[in-house]
Amino acid sequence: MKLRKAILTGGGNATRLHPITTTINKHLLPLANKPMIFHAIEKAVEAGITEIFINVNPGEKELQQYIGDGGHWGIKITFFEQTGGPQGIAHVVHEARNFIGNEPFLFYLSDNVLLGSLLDVCNEFNHGHYDCMLTLSTVPDPERFGVPIFDAAGTLIDVEEKPINPPNNFAVTGIYLYGPKVFFDAFDRIKKSARGEYEISSIHSLFLREKKRVGYKEITGWWKDTGKTNDLLIANQLLLDILPESDMPNHGTIDDNAQLQGLIRVGVGTHIGPGVSIQGPVIIGENCILTNCILGPHVTIGPGTEINGATITNSIILDNCEINCPERVISNSLIGKKVIIREAKSDRGGSMILGDKSMIEL
16 A cells, blocks of 8 residues: 555644744744745655644644645645643654554654655655664764664664663654554553653564564655754755755845845845845845845845844844844844844943743853
């Protein structure tokens, strides 16, 4: 039976990205000025998926409004609420069992960003009669992930969740493929871990103990779990680097005295004024106003933002911000919606209004 269904994650609290994720769903944070979850949807569609089910937190409305019913991608998208609070990602799959039925499926953690294609992985799964296919990637910090355990002959024998002393540098990425029914049969026989969650690694360990056909494939190209701010910035940087020139049009107005180099996308209604210098790749949203500033490389700016005087590099700036601070440098930063950054009015220092869990370096 060919793979045609997928479960994508859209819930969770993303506490490691507070305070921004207190007011915006993590999966809607922009990477290359496109909501993060859109990148996951596009990878799934490219691999042949035609029906996607996305879990959301109870009461969530924003995600549904942004994504819609899937018609934009020529597929069907259904949303389902995560009941009973966060209980681990294996529980997310369990909640979708009525949607999946007796078909194989792809499970994709939407905060995982990859540059390569899933087409080869899905094709091998479709033709290899696997019960489960894991995707692996080498990482510098495997203790943050599920880690595959191999015996002396190189055979996969177990998966350990967040080991203190990882035996190798592989991480099991958040992209999994399962055959008909096997996941749900296994879920009914696992218990919550010490941290009170149904671990996906427990499912895979059970498969291996019961001699299920578990395959694995190393993802080609780059992969990143965007759990931290720096991970988001790296993902944004790499996605910008691979954008083709055709995706970087100019729909705004540019002053004759502005200096632009490299690939730069300028949104409709945006004005780039005098004294502006931009080194691409840079994406500037709609209805922005830029004057006397230096941008790039690797900067994305949300719509409605005004920038004057600052130097900004390797940063993600969301919608409707006001940055007016001549001779100040902003680098490696994630700036939320409607943030105001301005020059102090006296030499006695600046004033601040910062929400919970904010971080600032001066």
